[in-house]
Amino acid sequence: MTQLFNNAQEWQTLKDGIVTLAKQEVLSRFENVTSTTKADGSVLTEADTEMQKATAEFLMKQWPQFDFLGEESSQEEQAEALRSDQGCWILDPVDGTSNFASGIPIFSVSLALVVNGQVVAGMVYDPDRDELFAARTGLGAELNHQPLVAETPKTALKKCIGIVDFKRLSPELALKLVQTPPYASQRSIGSVALDWCWIAAGRGQVYCHGAQNIWDYAAGWLIVKEAGGQSATLDGESVLVDRVVKRSAVAATTPELFKEWQAYLA
Numbered sequence: 001m002t003q004l005f006n007n008a009q010e011w012q013t014l015k016d017g018i019v020t021l022a023k024q025e026v027l028s029r030f031e032n033v034t035s036t037t038k039a040d041g042s043v044l045t046e047a048d049t050e051m052q053k054a055t056a057e058f059l060m061k062q063w064p065q066f067d068f069l070g071e072e073s074s075q076e077e078q079a080e081a082l083r084s085d086q087g088c089w090i091l092d093p094v095d096g097t098s099n100f101a102s103g104i105p106i107f108s109v110s111l112a113l114v115v116n117g118q119v120v121a122g123m124v125y126d127p128d129r130d131e132l133f134a135a136r137t138g139l140g141a142e143l144n145h146q147p148l149v150a151e152t153p154k155t156a157l158k159k160c161i162g163i164v165d166f167k168r169l170s171p172e173l174a175l176k177l178v179q180t181p182p183y184a185s186q187r188s189i190g191s192v193a194l195d196w197c198w199i200a201a202g203r204g205q206v207y208c209h210g211a212q213n214i215w216d217y218a219a220g221w222l223i224v225k226e227a228g229g230q231s232a233t234l235d236g237e238s239v240l241v242d243r244v245v246k247r248s249a250v251a252a253t254t255p256e257l258f259k260e261w262q263a264y265l266a
Contacts, residue, residue, distance in 0.1 A: 122219030196220020
């Protein structure tokens with residue numbers, strides 16, 4: 001399956017398609033957002049539904065052998081897609097919908113291809129900045145078609161910028177991070193997919209999030225891995241699982257820094 005996107009032309013077709021659709025269906029609606037509230041209290045915009053619809057049509061036309069799972073699909077459809085023997089696409093049509101609906105220009109489109117429980121290709125597109133982060137298993141990560149390698153010089157944790165989402169952490173861990181912060185500074189940007197990508201790009205060096213779904217993290221997880229970073233859950237397990245269940249996430253730009261960060265969080 002991974003041979004499909006070893007082909008440069010095939011890979012470029014996928015990237016170009018997602019960028020074009022994101023500009024048409026997401027960015028074009030940013031200044032005039034139509035939104036509703038879902039049953040779980042989260043925001044749903046016209047951009048979410050139209051981007052998912054257009055992307056599913058594009059992917060099914062180009063690569064009909066793969067199933068499709070979108071954040072806005074039903075739970076039954078999501079579970080069925082993950083059971084596919086051929087593999088399935090996993091899409092978050094607008095990651096950072098609350099930002100998008102509030103006029104905050106930090107949001108993204110996240111797409112991953114999962115085969116036999118493994119992410120074999122992934123991309124995250126930030127339409128406002130026109131930044132495309134992408135990766136294929138064993139072939140490295142890239143940003144706007146240029147190689148992307150996570151920070152390699154040894155950086156002490158106390159000099160790092162931490163990307164941390166406090167809302168979904170336990171009160172005990174959140175309080176510890178506030179009272180005895182191990183890093184120099186902290187950010188929370190509101191898009192899980194971009195959290196991962198900004199770690200891969202070295203814009204932050206350590207990361208912690210308490211609960212994210214597979215459509216939030218699948219592409220970003222691969223991008224960090226292929227850029228040379230390391231990740232796990234707060235319990236030390238693999239973040240990636242082939243089912244729809246929320247996972248915590250801890251990551252760092254290098255294995256050495258990850259070990260120090262993980263020790264603090266323990």
